[in-house]
Amino acid sequence: MDEQTSWTVITEQRLVLADLLDGLTAAEWESPSLCAGWRIRDVAAHVATAPQPPGMAVMLGAAVRGRGSFNRVNHDMAVRHAARPPGEIVAELRRHASSRRLPAVTNYRNIVPDVLAHSQDVAIPLGRDLPMPVAAARAAAERVWTMGWPFWARRRLRGVRLTATDIDWSVGAGEPVTGPIAALVLLLTGRTEAARPHIAGPV
Incomplete structure (x- = not known):
């Protein structure tokens, strides 16, 4: 993006x-x-x-x-x-x-996942549906996967391969973990409990 x-x-x-x-x-x-x-x-x-x-x-x-x-x-x-x-x-x-x-x-590349994830930090516990734009979510997922600190996604998710089910995006190697890209953004940014109901695989 x-x-x-x-x-x-x-x-x-x-x-x-x-x-x-x-x-x-x-x-x-x-x-x-x-x-x-x-x-x-x-x-x-x-x-x-x-x-x-x-x-x-x-x-x-x-x-x-x-x-x-x-x-x-x-x-x-x-x-x-x-x-x-x-x-x-x-x-x-x-x-x-x-x-x-x-x-x-x-920088702006970091603000994309920041605003997407924080919007879900508000919406999910309140039971509100706040759809995450799919293309933006893919850009956010890619950024978080490659940036290291503060999420250390590659370290935390070592041994699994993440694959989005609603857009062409996949990273990692190992046991398959699949789900909508919005759920993978939650997983990548450490919001594992919120992501878990929407994904399949060992996380």
């Missing part, structure tokens, strides 16, 4: 997520997401802040408080932003949906 198409997908998925969030109850905003230790509102805030990267001083302060742990820094910054009213978070998602600003540590 080329750069322009990738940005179109990112914009569309931010807006789709905003629409989903806009109809949630107060209790749903506080409920757990698929990410351990993250509420729905924390995930929403994380996605909303991607096109609003903080300055270097803020990042350094967060790194000190997080003792150098990227995961802790990411979580703490999301929780801090999530203190805003839900309506403000939704408005930010919409306002910055087409923005191409990103934190210095990432």
Whole structure:
């Protein structure tokens, strides 16, 4: 998927997520997401802040408080932003949906799987159906498979061959694991329990 198409997908998925969030109850905003230790509102805030990267001083302060742990820094910054009213978070998602600003540590190729997976982090535990665009999901799967940190998909899924059943995509070697590309994206990004009902094979 080329750069322009990738940005179109990112914009569309931010807006789709905003629409989903806009109809949630107060209790749903506080409920757990698929990410351990993250509420729905924390995930929403994380996605909303991607096109609003903080300055270097803020990042350094967060790194000190997080003792150098990227995961802790990411979580703490999301929780801090999530203190805003839900309506403000939704408005930010919409306002910055087409923005191409990103934190210095990432790029648009990483944001495609990020926004796809995080949208499912919100939708799945709430029992909402949020279809993942198939072509975008394939691009996300390919990116996660090749990028290493933070998912280490090739290491975690060593000994299996992943094959999508709804689009031409296959990687790995070993025991066959098959399913829709959206489910494979969940598996590749470590959301194994959410993926398992939709895939066949030893995972």
